Amino acid sequence: MAKRGPGEPASEFDDRLRVLTALADKHLPPLAAADFLASLRPALRLEHAREGQEVVARLGGLPATAVASWPAWDEYGPLAHVLSFRCGPVSMMLPELGLPADGELAFFYLDQRPDFFQDAVVGTWDASTRPGFRVLHLLPGGISATPPGLVPLPAVELAAIRTLTWPSYDAPAAEAVWGKHGLSGPREGMPAPAVDALYEALEELSAGGGDVHQIGGHPHPQQNPVEYEAEELRHGLLDEPFDASDPEVQAAAVSWQLLLQVASDDDADMMWGDAGQLYYLVQDAQQPEEALFTWQCG
Incomplete structure (x- = not known):
């Protein structure tokens, strides 16, 4: 079971752990409940900073650390800086993710504002769109090269x-639990009644919805599990065929870990499709x- 970090004060994490434990014990057989609770992942939910709160990350603007070579997609120009955060403070708050201890992570994506957007779609089904996103690990001492x-x-x-997050019912981590305990449901893609009841209760727990900025933890997909989409892109970059029903693909999808999720945000002039979200995933946060x-968008 996920545990509170060393010295971590009572927080949303503790509240969620208590509620999730009670819900799993109520709706699932004991062994399945234990495995479901073991799949939970701590995360940092990011919210607009209020006066007196410590600033951990920044949407938009420019990274605090100089970018020596600004990422660009030759055909469409420089990518937009979406979000950045310092690794040190985040690593202290979320040691489970295993980030580098120093520097700053900066996340980029093709600029989607109406005045900049040029009929380009970055998609996991098309590996040639790979230049439309980047993650940079910035270290102090670089020389800024912001494009004119x-x-x-x-x-x-x-x-x-x-906070504490759980996998969507059809995410690879959850499907492994349902398959192990015979809770996969009467039809493919449909949860068993016990799982369905659990996720109905979880929906109430996440009344604010899954549209959040978040570091680490389980992603909040708006459509299919994003881990499979990352695996599809990996196959495309290797020029290998992709079949989501392949047991090897399903096993590989479990290895993907959410690094960052960025929701649409009016204050930062960010609209990803129809109020969608961006997801950056890694197999090794180092x-x-x-x-x-x-x-994805709804």
Whole structure:
């Protein structure tokens, strides 16, 4: 079972752990409940910083650390800086993610503002769109090379709340639990009644919805599990066929870990499709620049 970090005060994490434990015990057989609780992951939920709150991350604007080579997609120009955070404070608040201890992570994506958007879609089904996103691990001492004419997105400072997340019912981590305990449901893609009841209760727990800025933890997909989409892109980059029903693909999908989720945000002039979200996923958080990307909207 996920545990509170060393010295971590009572927080949303503790409240959620108590509620999730009670819900799993209520709706699932004991062994399945234990495995479901073991799949929970701590995360940092990011919210607009209020006066007196510690700023942990920033939407839009420019990274605090110099970018020596600004990422660009040759055909469409420089990418937009979406969000950045300092690794040190985040690693202290979320040691489970395993980030590098120093520097800053900066996340980029093709600028989607109406004045900049040029009929391009970055998609996991098309590996040639890979230049449309980047993650940079920035270290102090670099020389800034901001492209001429770049218009940054509005900057919004973010505070962090340590929380606890669960996998969507059809995420690879959850499907492994249901398959192990015979809770996969009467039809493919449909949860068993006990799982369905559990997730109805979880929906009430997440009354604020899954549209959040978040570091680590389980992603909040708006469509299919994003882990499979990352695996689809990996196959495309290797020029290998992709079949989501392949047991090897399903096993590989479990290895993907959410690094960052960025929701649409009016204050930062961010609208991803129809109020969608961006997802950056890694297999090893010590290598954040190897992150792959997908996005979804409702």
